[in-house]
Amino acid sequence: MKIRLKQWAVAASVAGAGLLSAAFYNMPVSYKGVQKFPYRVAGLTERQAAAHLLSRFTYGATPGQVDAVVKEGLEKWFAQQLEARQSDDSLTQILNHFDAITFTNAQLVAKYPRPGQLTKMAIRDGVVNKDSIKTDRKEYRSVLLSYMQQNGMAPEQELFRQFINQKVLRAAYSNNQLQEVLTDFWFNHFNVSITKNQCAVFIPAYERDVIRPNVFGKFDKLLLATAKSPAMLVYLDNFSSVGNDGGNARQPINNNRTAFNALMPAMGNDTVMMAKVQKARKAQGVNENYAREVMELHTLGVDGGYTQQDVTQAAKVLTGWTLYPMGDEGYGGGIKKQLDRIGEDKLAQRGFVHEGDFLFTPNRHDKGEKTVLGKHFGPDGGCQEGLDLLEMLAHHQSTAKFISRKLAVRFVSDNPAQTLVDKMAKTFTDKDGDIKAVLLTMVSSPEFWSANAVREKTKSPFELAIGAVRSLQAEIRQPYQLYTWVNKMGEKKYYYQAPTGFPDKGQYWINTGSLLNRMNFGLALASSRIPGVKVDLAALNNHHEPESAQAALLTYSKLIMPERNLTETVKRLTPMLNDPQLISKIEAASAKIKPAGNAALSERTMMGGPDTTSADKPSKGKNVLAMQGNSTNSAMLSQVVGVIIGSPEYQRR
Numbered sequence: 001m002k003i004r005l006k007q008w009a010v011a012a013s014v015a016g017a018g019l020l021s022a023a024f025y026n027m028p029v030s031y032k033g034v035q036k037f038p039y040r041v042a043g044l045t046e047r048q049a050a051a052h053l054l055s056r057f058t059y060g061a062t063p064g065q066v067d068a069v070v071k072e073g074l075e076k077w078f079a080q081q082l083e084a085r086q087s088d089d090s091l092t093q094i095l096n097h098f099d100a101i102t103f104t105n106a107q108l109v110a111k112y113p114r115p116g117q118l119t120k121m122a123i124r125d126g127v128v129n130k131d132s133i134k135t136d137r138k139e140y141r142s143v144l145l146s147y148m149q150q151n152g153m154a155p156e157q158e159l160f161r162q163f164i165n166q167k168v169l170r171a172a173y174s175n176n177q178l179q180e181v182l183t184d185f186w187f188n189h190f191n192v193s194i195t196k197n198q199c200a201v202f203i204p205a206y207e208r209d210v211i212r213p214n215v216f217g218k219f220d221k222l223l224l225a226t227a228k229s230p231a232m233l234v235y236l237d238n239f240s241s242v243g244n245d246g247g248n249a250r251q252p253i254n255n256n257r258t259a260f261n262a263l264m265p266a267m268g269n270d271t272v273m274m275a276k277v278q279k280a281r282k283a284q285g286v287n288e289n290y291a292r293e294v295m296e297l298h299t300l301g302v303d304g305g306y307t308q309q310d311v312t313q314a315a316k317v318l319t320g321w322t323l324y325p326m327g328d329e330g331y332g333g334g335i336k337k338q339l340d341r342i343g344e345d346k347l348a349q350r351g352f353v354h355e356g357d358f359l360f361t362p363n364r365h366d367k368g369e370k371t372v373l374g375k376h377f378g379p380d381g382g383c384q385e386g387l388d389l390l391e392m393l394a395h396h397q398s399t400a401k402f403i404s405r406k407l408a409v410r411f412v413s414d415n416p417a418q419t420l421v422d423k424m425a426k427t428f429t430d431k432d433g434d435i436k437a438v439l440l441t442m443v444s445s446p447e448f449w450s451a452n453a454v455r456e457k458t459k460s461p462f463e464l465a466i467g468a469v470r471s472l473q474a475e476i477r478q479p480y481q482l483y484t485w486v487n488k489m490g491e492k493k494y495y496y497q498a499p500t501g502f503p504d505k506g507q508y509w510i511n512t513g514s515l516l517n518r519m520n521f522g523l524a525l526a527s528s529r530i531p532g533v534k535v536d537l538a539a540l541n542n543h544h545e546p547e548s549a550q551a552a553l554l555t556y557s558k559l560i561m562p563e564r565n566l567t568e569t570v571k572r573l574t575p576m577l578n579d580p581q582l583i584s585k586i587e588a589a590s591a592k593i594k595p596a597g598n599a600a601l602s603e604r605t606m607m608g609g610p611d612t613t614s615a616d617k618p619s620k621g622k623n624v625l626a627m628q629g630n631s632t633n634s635a636m637l638s639q640v641v642g643v644i645i646g647s648p649e650y651q652r653r
Contacts, residue, residue, distance in 0.1 A: 004600065009271065010274060015328065016540045031265045033391045034075040034076075034078060034079045034444070035075070035440075035444045036075060037053075037074055037075060037078075037443065037444060037449070038444070038445070038446045038449060039052070039074075039449040041446045041449065042446060042449040042450050042451060042454075043451075043589055044449055044454070045563075046070055046074070046168075047066055047070055047562075047563050048454075048563045049074060049449065050066045050069040050070050050074055050077075050087065050563075051066050051563035051564075052449065052453075052454050052455075053069065053077070053078065053443075054066065054069065055412050055455070055457075055653040056412075056457075056501070056653070057078070057177065057178045057181060057411070057468050058082060058177035058178070058181065059171050059172070059177060059181065059463060059466040060466065060467025060468070060470040060471055060653075061470070061471065061562060062470050062471065062473060063471070063473060063540060063559060064270040066562045066563060067462075072548065078178075079442060081176065081177065081178035081441070082178065082216060082436050082440075084176040084178065084179040084216065085176070086175035086176050087098060087175060088173075089347055090173070091169065091170065091173045091174055091175075094169055094173070095166055095169065095170075098162040098165060099164050100159050100162045100163070100204070101162055101163060101166050101204055101208065101221055103204075103205070103330050104205065105205050105230050105357050106200070106326040106327060106357075107199075108159065108201045108204065108205065109201060109326045109327060110153075110326075110327055111154060111159075112153070112154055112155070112156045112159045112201050112409075113153055113156075114197055114198070114200075114201070118144060118147075118148065118153070119144070121147075122143070122144055122147050125147075126303055127143060127144075127147045128140060128143050128147075128426045129142065133249075134206070141519065142367055143278075144284045146474075148580040153498050156200060159204065160194060160200070160494075161480060162204075163203070163204045163207075163494070164343070164479070164480060164494070165479040165480055165481050165483075167467070167483075167493065167494075168476065168479035168480075168482050168483055169476065169479050171462070171466045172466050172469050172474075172476055172479075173476075174277065179212065179216070182215035182216070182435075183211055183212045183215055184379060185215075185407075185410050186211050186214075186222065186348075186463075187206075187211050187501075188214050188501035188502055188504075189297075189298070189406065189501060190211070190226040190298060191496060191498070191499050191500065191501035192206060192232055192235040192497055193494065193495060193497050193498075194494050194495050195495055195497045196234070196235050196497075199230070199232075199234035199235040202229070202230040202231035202234065203231050203494060204232075205230075205231075206226075206229050206231035206232070208557060209229075210225045210226055210229045210231075211226075212221075214595070215225075215435065216435055216436050217434075217435060217436075218392055218432060218434055219394055219399075219403060219428070219434075219435060220390070220431045220432075220433050221248055221435035222435075223294075223298060223299065223390055223393070223394050224387070224390050224391075224394075226298070227290075227294065227318075227386075227390055228321070228355065228356075228357075228358040229357070229358075230323050230357050230358075232290070233290075233321065233322060233323055233358075234323070235499070236289040236290035236293055237289045237290065238287060238290035238291075238318055238321055238322075239321070239322040239323050240287060241275075241285075241286050241290070241318065241320075241321070241364075242285060242286065242319055242320075242364045243285075243286060243316055243317060243319035243320065243364065243365050243366025243367070243368075243562055244366060244367075253569055263568070267321055277477065278302050284286070285303045286312075286315045286316055286319055286366065287315065288311055288312060288615050288653055290315070290318060291311050291312075291314040291315035291317075291318055292311045293499045294314070294390070294393065294394065295310070295311065295314065297397040297499055297500060297501075298393075299393040299394060299396065299398075299402065299403075300393065300396055300398040300399055300402060301398055301399075301402035303398075304396070304398035304399070304402060305373070305398055306372075306373060310372050310373055313370045313371055313372045314370075314372045314389060315376075315401075316366040316368070316370050316385045317366070317370050317372060317385045317386055317389045318365045318375050318389065319364055319365050320360050320362060320363075320364040320365030320366075320382075320383070321358070321360055321383075321386055322358070322359050322360075322361055322364070323357060323358070323359060324341065324354055324357050324358065324359040326357070326358075330504065330602070335359070335361065339352075342638075350362070351382055353382075353383040360382070360383035360386075360555075362382055362383075364382075364531060365382065365385075366378075367379055367380040372389060372390065372392075375388075375389075377389065378386075381584060395429075395432075395433065397426075397429065399433075400425040400426075400428040400429045400433075401421065401425045403422045403428060403433075403438075404421050404424035404425040404438060406421055406494070406504075406644035407424065407438060407439070407442065408424060408442060408502050409505075410452045410504055411439075411442060411443075411448075412447065412448055412456075413452060413453045413455065413456040413457060414456070414504075414505050414506055416447070416453075417447045417450075417452070419447060420442065420445050420447035420448070422479070423442075423445055424441050424442050424512060425439050426441075427440075427441040431451075431580070437439070438521070443514065455564070455652040455653065456553075456652070457506065457652065457653045458506030458509055458510055458651055458652060458653070459509075459651050459652070459653050460502070460509055461485075461486045461489035461490050461491035461509065461514075461518075462486050462490050462491050462493060463653065464489065464518060464521070464645075464650075464651065465482050465485055465486050465489070465521065466482075467653070468521070468525055468645050469482065469525070469533065470521065470534075471559075472514065472525070472526070472535045472537070472540065472541065472560070472641070473535070473536075474525070474533050474534060475533070475534045475535075476532065476533055477532040477533070477534070478531055478533065479532075480531020481531050481532050481533055482530065482533060483510070483531050485521050485524070485530065488517055488520075488521070489514060489517045489518055489521060490509065490514055490517070491509075499522065510651070515646075515648075515651075518645075518646050518651065519586050519643070519646030520586055520641065520646075521645070521646070522641070522642040522644070522645030522646035523582070523586065523638070523639065523642030523643070523645075524552075524638070525640070525642070525645065525646065526637075526638045526640075526641035526642035527635070527638035527639075527642060528638075531550045537556075537634075537637050537638065537641055538634075538637070540556070540559055541555060541556070541559065549577040549578060549636050549639075549640055550574060550577065552636065552637055552640045553570055553573060553574065553577060553640050553643075553644070554566070554570055556637075556641050556644060557569060557570060557573075557638060557644055560641070560645070560650070561644070561649060561650060562645055564649065569647060569648075569649040572647070573643050573647055575646065576643050577636075577639065577640060577643070582639060603630065605653065631635070
């Protein structure tokens with residue numbers, strides 16, 4: 001989607017600035033089966049095509065990367081990205097400092113207990129009295145913190161901080177950029193959320209072990225891996241879905257377990273109410289959440305041809321899928337005793353399936369006959385029923401179309417040509433859901449290179465932030481500071497509550513307030529006002545000092561936005577160069593606009609630590625010249641580069 005100049009002008013006026021008003025050729029195989037890309041059909045030069053390729057399959061080109069891709073060959077570069085075997089030694093050394101991101105799910109459950117679980121353990125061990133929870137909160141928190149430290153535990157927030165830090169660093173520094181972009185894409189497709197506390201601790205391993213290793217493989221393997229993962233099982237409640245022995249399964253309760261939740265507020269210490277709650281738990285029956293979302297969001301699409309009856313039947317097929325117990329204090333404590341009695345060596349002959357953190361329990365599975373999309377399951381097909389169902393969904397024609405369109409929306413345009421989607425869907429079907437093959441079909445098609453695709457996508461806040469630090473070759477020492485800015489601009493990674501994931505359309509990201517925040521970010525980054533993120537603007541131009549602000553605008557626009565026609569952009573940005581009050585005007589305007597709901601959290605709110613967001617802002621009334629008074633030219637350059645990053649042209653990719 002193109003960012004409307006009128007909309008950007010509105011943002012600038014609110015700030016008070018008042019300043020913005022080919023025929024086909026032969027296509028031989030060129031590298032490891034990758035056909036010569038047909039970019040000349042669309043009238044693109046090789047350098048323009050390289051820039052487009054980088055804008056789609058990386059988080060943004062680094063200085064000189066267009067030249068490097070041209071020298072290497074576009075097809076060779078893309079083929080190597082599909083292999084994801086580029087050396088990342090420097091990044092690996094940095095990530096080695098984050099020990100928690102290597103833990104298994106069982107280790108994470110033990111190391112980072114949820115608050116309620118921690119309280120239960122502390123009461124059991126006689127560390128706190130349950131009555132003190134209500135009487136002295138400060139002392140209670142202090143005792144719990146000491147208890148955690150003595151037992152080798154830590155708050156969940158520490159885990160999330162490490163996890164988020166590695167996300168930022170991988171996106172900014174990995175040489176295997178396509179792998180990182182696809183990891184983000186597929187995580188969003190199979191979304192889980194930290195907002196659902198029960199599954200939060202499983203999310204780091206979900207991205208590491210389920211999503212990232214499968215982004216270039218077969219779609220059915222990725223689908224199955226997500227279905228069996230603790231994060232997804234808990235997020236969409238399938239871990240608690242229970243059938244019965246005879247096939248006459250109870251009616252599914254409300255998908256949000258209202259029968260259980262409605263009793264909670266009034267429960268207190270009433271034993272009668274407690275008994276009712278326990279009864280509600282036992283009667284929870286089949287849960288349809290996962291069955292519905294696996295069809296609507298993960299495979300077939302909302303118009304994929306299924307009915308509510310198919311959802312209900314699929315939910316029955318998937319009963320009994322749950323988590324293997326993770327320690328005495330973790331999930332499945334009750335099941336653990338049963339498994340211990342049976343013995344690990346006898347589980348299979350009793351119909352159980354134990355694979356890693358996944359457990360199929362036959363006594364919780366609906367053993368009756370089921371029919372989904374005309375295919376019959378059962379009776380008593382056990383775990384294999386669910387596997388067969390997921391394979392059927394993964395290979396359905398509607399899935400081929402739905403996944404192909406979603407990939408085209410992500411990598412081509414918000415409204416991709418139907419001809420392109422059809423070609424991709426055919427490859428999806430012919431190649432057994434091979435994601436690499438579908439991507440190759442997409443990038444080898446003229447539609448990918450057409451004028452309707454080049455620079456027609458809008459950067460999300462995360463793409464903007466990471467792209468900016470890559471284009472400026474910024475040194476990131478405190479990655480969480482960038483995450484805080486991404487939140488401010490409206491994208492709170494890993495916290496999107498709905499299973500849909502973030503929308504991948506430009507209209508979701510762009511409005512007057514978001515544009516002001518993006519301009520704020522650009523100015524803060526360029527002037528090194530984001531703690532722990534440093535840039536050397538002079539080094540980008542080989543320490544050649546521009547003769548004027550106008551010269552700097554032209555020079556740095558070409559460096560930061562290579563292979564674009566910048567005539568109109570330079571014309572629109574020029575009036576902003578010499579306004580010494582630009583930053584304070586932008587900030588004042590931003591303060592008047594209510595932030596987006598998913599972005600209005602400071603680091604303190606999120607992580608329980610000191611609020612450092614004030615360090616991101618200049619003192620009220622100061623401008624960039626006053627802040628960098630030791631070098632007027634440096635201040636000028638910072639303002640120029642900040643304006644470029646905040647410009648509408650830079651928001652496009």
